[in-house]
Amino acid sequence: MAQLYLLAATVNVWVLVLILTAAFGFQLVAGEPPCPLCVVQRIALMMCALGPLSVLRQSRDGVLACRDIAVGSGIAIISALLGAAVSTRQVLLHILPGDPGFGSPFLGLHLYTWCLIAFVGQITASALMLIGSAWLKENERMAWRMTNVTAGAFVFIVVANLLSVIAEAGFNWDLPPDPVGYLLFKK
Amino acid sequence: MVYALFMILVLLTFCAMWRAHVLQIPLFLLTVAVVLLHVVSDMTTPLTLSF
Secondary structure, eight states: OHHHHHHHHHHHHHHHHHHHHHHHHHHHHHTOOOOHHHHHHHHHHHHHHHHHHHHHHHHTTTEEOHHHHHHHHHHHHHHHHHHHHHHHHHHHHTOSTTOOOSSOOBTTBOHHHHHHHHHHHHHHHHHHHHHHGGGOOTTEEOOOSSHHHHHHHHHHHHHHHHHHHHHHHTTOSSOOSSOOSOGGGOO | OHHHHHHHHHHHHHHHHHTTOTTHHHHHHHHHHHHHHHHHHHHTSSSOSOO
């Protein structure tokens, strides 16, 4: 059961990293820098990943306890609630008929709508992991090799977003409401 | 820059978590609090963060 948990936590982190990578790729390919609310949603996605990463971290010691899963799931659920509040706000900002929304849609939905779906999915996944912890044997010993690679991918995408947002904001405290470029490189 | 600070807080939380430091949960809660404050301040003022 512990191995199944670690697999689920690893898949969870990789899904979040892939969502962040896709958003980052969309930003680079479509040439649309993220708006402030989009950046906050990305931060919430990063915070969601901290939950399963804390479960993976505990596995490095070779033992997984119910407490670790409870803490990890709690972190992910709180972060997903925060992200869902932000993406719901952005959906509501563009809900009036005739509003084209912000940015280009992807598969018919805007990125903030996809984000809302992702946050609801994260809450569901974390809740299922919490329920499943009832079947976890206390102090079950196991080995897991994917932890460092998964953590490395997470750090890489966070640092990439960090550099991107610094380039986008330049020396300003906040981002412009409707960003069109990277202020750090503009004279 | 404010968003860069939030991301640095996420990285700090991750580092504390990775080292099993006692500050991992306080740092996470601090990150949640500052992001929440930022979002609430946006929601209670005329449209500034969006679109």
